[in-house]
Amino acid sequence: MGREHELSRQAVFQITLLWAVNLKVGSIIRVGVLNSVYFIFAQQKPPGYQRCCCLRKMLFMIFRFFIFYFLFVGTGIESGGQSFAGRISRLESIDVDALDKKLDSVFSAFAMNTPGIAVTIMEKGRVVTKKAYGMASLEFSVPFSHNTIARLPYAEGREFISIAATMMEKEGLLSLTDKVRKYFPKLPEWSEPVTIRHLLKHSSGFDDEWAVLLLTQASMGNRFDVSQFLDLLYNQPGPGIVPGRGYMYCNSDFGLLRLILEKASGENLADWMKKRIFEPLEMKSTFLHDNKDEVIPGFAHEYYSEGGGRYIRWTSDKTSPGGNYFIATTAADMEKWARVHADTNSFASKAIQYLVKDAMLMPGKGRNYVFGIKESFEDGYTLITHQGVNNRPYISRVPSRDLSIIIIGNTDANYLLFHQSIMNWLLKIQKPPFVNKRFAKSPSTYSQAQLKQLAGRYFDVDTIGYESFTRDRKNLLQLVVHNDSLKWQLNSTTLIPLEKVSPYVFKDADYEAYLEFILPDDETHPVRIITHVYPYMKVFHHVKDTTALWTPSKEELVTLTGKYYSPHLDFYWTLVVNNDGKLIVKRPTIANVELVPETKDVFTLMVEKYPQSTPFEVFVKFHRDTLGMITHFTVADPRLMNHRFNRVQGGEVD
Secondary structure, three states, X not given: OHHHHHHHHHHHHHHHHHHHHHOOOXXXXXXXXXXXXXXXXXXXXXXXXXXXHHXXXXXXXXXXXXXXXXHHHHOOOEOOOOEHHHHHHHHHHOOHHHHHHHHHHHOOOOOOOOEOEEEEEEEOOEEEEEEEEOEEEOOOOEEOOOOOEEEEOHHHHHHHHHHHHHHHHHOOOOOOOOEHHHOOOOOOHHHOOOEHHHHHHOOOOOOOHHHHHOOOOOOOOOOOOHHHHHHHHHOOOOOOOOOOOOOEOOHHHHHHHHHHHHHHHOOOHHHHHHHHHHOOOOOOOOEEEOOOOOOOOOEOOOEEEEEXXXXXXXXXXXXXXXXXXXXXXXXXXXXXXXXXXXXXXXXXXXXXXXXXXXXXXXXXXXXXXXXXXXXXXXXXXXXXXXXXXXXXXXXXXEHHHOEEEEEEEOEOOXXXXXXXXHHHHHOOOOOOOOOOOOOOOOOOOOOHHHHHHHOEEEEEOOOEOOOEOOEOOOOOEEEEEXXXXXXXXXXXXXXXXXXXXXXXXXXXXXXXXXXXXXOOOOXXXXXXXXXXXXXXXXXXXXXEOOOOOOOOOHHHHHOOOEEEEEOOOOEEEEEEEOOOOOEEEEEOOEEEEEEEEEEOOEEEEEEOOOOOOOOEEEEEEEEEOOOOOEEEEEEEEOOXXXXXXXXXXXXXXX
């Protein structure tokens, strides 16, 4: 009888327990139910009761646990959006003390005499830890904090303006299939097929504003107003790429997009985004920062390192429409932005899902979308990175772990490496450390003949840049023999020493970049270089250019001199041969620059984006008629599709 009595009481308890678990009742009712069941269970005294005293005490502890569990876990009562179970999971999965030590290690270079950075780690919507390093103001010794306002590069701002476009479509203010000429009818006739969606995909065919303007101006920081921007587009004689089918990274696309959004909404985009995006999320320190001269309390200016502990404050920002959509924000506000994206039903997540359905992937960048989202895969995890083309991510996320990293700063450091290092630690991804065994130092000597065999121009054979589907010449290597040593000629004035490491292996004197020369078995094949770059773990393949460089005589160069005119820009170039026998470009707004011969009728021209920035090369190609007379030249680079300058008749230069 006692056995049957015990079993019946257990059955009643189990049934009642299941009912309490599954019934949609409040936590107080659950506690009452469970306490009542326990009271009935504990107060009945079946045969053998005295022998079960110890068992009763143990059961009492078990029931107390169940009450606690169903009160705080089963009901999903949360503190700041996370349940007790989630907090237990977080504490079990992340050792906060060890994480803090990891962050201190990653950001060990930041101090009281460096620019600053703030980092936040979040899991399941809650902050695990946050730390800040360095200074918001080096001039006034103000520390950087999570409330310091810093500005994201304009390419990183494309996520926000793209989301704004989808929101306006949902509100009926526009359609992404609208033709751009609906809003600006003076745009050229060839742009009739171009839609708003083409702007979002960099497939419009419009010229990139500064790729063209740098032919006439010395700095992208120069003033360039909306009226000038529109005239540049209105006067474009033809598309640079096939609209809707081609791809070219083009700042003009997002400059025009902003102007269209303002026409469609009837408001300044900064005001619209504040009311419709940032204020509802209580992101009180985040805004579209389109006035670089405005005084903003708590704002940290950008610093760039010149080495040796010296910094310059960056002031050469673009104010032109194609680049004036910077986002200013704080690490604290980015916590809210990260939560929005973690919620798959939020307006931001749905906007990204919508954009991805008909998106353009940037070449050479993996699954990196034009609108500022990158998808990658690491050790079985899907990683989502919020970044533009500057390798400056501000948020990286692992959706399956509901894990986010936020990094905001005012430094030109490599934010991408910071994210990767922290994420690998959090996910326990074991990356084998680089050990320089293959290139261990060993004695090596070279004759002059051997060094000359290694010198020359080497072309990158496998890299395609993000700017267009043209071969990227930024990884061109020019090696020269100077003072009995092999050196990398960065430009006409800079030689970088290469250290001897081992037989036919050289190292950049300042960086972990190793040049491994592969000599051919016979003279019919060129010398190759495998460049190993650490800690990026990248490998570049270069092949020596065996094409003989064109060495035109002074007389040949003279035939190229004269005045050339761009109808699109309404601008002249004058070409002259100087006393040293070099072909020089003279422009009234830019210092004189040499045209360096490459191959027959093809020259390179070095162009600077900003004062003291590293120049990049563009190609100038002269074109002849059937009689061999020069008619015009074109200027090209990955973001400039053969801009034409016509030779002016009677414009010869004495």
